[in-house]
Amino acid sequence: MTWTIAFSLLVALPLAVAIPPPDFGFPEAPNHTELSVTYQANGNSFVVAEADLFGVDIPAKEPTVAVETASYESIATYNGSYVLLMVDPDARYPSSPNLRFILHWLQTDMTVAAQSPDGTSQLVNSSAPRVPHLGPSPPTDSAAHRYIIYAFFQHANFTFPQNFEDFNATSRTNFNLPSFLDESKLGQTPAAAMYYFASNQTQVPQDFTATAGGTYPGGNGGMITAGPGPNITSSTAPAAPSTSASTTSSSVTSTSASDSGTSASGSASQTASETGSTTRSAASASDTSDAVKLLVGSGGLVAGLISLWNLV
Structure with a gap:
């Protein structure tokens, strides 16, 4: 009887799921520490939720990014700067990510503005971006790509590699990505993160939006919703991943090849056409499977179970 009560209480407790999902095999912000990301498109604001699905018009322009200082103690008590990164792990195609990762944005020295009424504190540029923002634009014949936006603590020992x-x-x-995080001394664990999917397929309206678990017109095809996807062999030894062996599949040496596979001179537009859109289909997050989410929260569940057992 006491076990039944304890189990019922534990099942009712919210689970702390990392972002992006652990089974992606990429660096993940623990304890579900969300990065607040807001896009402006067609006169409307779009606040990104995990695994949202977008057409390429929605995330085309540089978003407003904020840390949720009122929600997470690890962020609320930090007074330093941040490094912001946005990457696409699915270029050129989710089934053949031979250009992983596409670097869509790299901004160092992001300072924190005063907390707003909604409990977030906007990250403000205090220097020119190392790599300016480039919106998603995967090939028109590609399934949606994933886009991951990270905020890392820029501690005093940070040095640009x-x-x-x-x-x-x-x-x-x-x-x-793993090598950059290692060489820059940022560490493999971000302060906060968010991810979504974007699609540029011809049948998908460019202003399309859907919540996690949604479906693009014509279906989601080869969109990756669990796991890192096909392994990528680096031409040089990749940095050791921080969280799981599958992270190695995401590491590739940096080159100057264009993102979309077109001429190098048009690499800005190429990268856009390559940075495939990983539609918001939070199906990817939810498809990460409830089993994975339960596993992620296993530490909290076990601790809670022990406490409850002692009480009963």
């Missing part, structure tokens, strides 16, 4: 100085507005592909 010399090996990554060549990444810029026209050189974005094959960004070795």
Whole structure:
């Protein structure tokens, strides 16, 4: 009887799920620490929720990014700067991500504005971006791509890696994310994160939106909703991943190849056409499976179970 009561209480407790889902095999913000991301399109504001589905018009322009200081103690008590990163792990195609990662945005020295009434504190640029924002624009024959936006604590020991100085507005592909995090001393665990899907398929309206678990016109095809996707072999030894062996599949050496596979001179537009849209189908997050979410929250569940057992 006491076990039944304890189990029922634990099932009712919210589970702390990492972002992005652990089974993606990429760096993840623990304890469901969300990064607040808001896009402006067609005169409307779109606040991104995990695994939302978008057409390419919605996330085309640089978003407003904020940390939810009122929700997470680890962020509320931090007074330093942040490094912001936006990457596409599915270029050029989710089934063949030979350009992983496409670097869509890299901004250092982001400072925190005063807390707003909604409990968030906007991240403000205090220097020019290392790599300017580039909206998603995967190939028109590609399934939706995932887009992950990270905020990392820019601690005092942060140094920009010399090996990554060549990444810029026209050189974005094959960004070795784990290696960059290691060499910059940012560490493999972000302060906060958010992700969504975007699609540029011809049948998908560019202003399309759907919540997690939604479906694009024509179906979601080969969109990746669980796991990192096909393995990518790096031409050099990748940095050791921080969370799981599957992270290695995401590491690739940086090159200046264009994102969409077209000429290097048009790499800005190429990367856009390559940075595939991973439609908001939070199906990817939810498809990450309830089993995975239960596993992620297992530490809290076990602790709660022990406490409840002691009480009964």
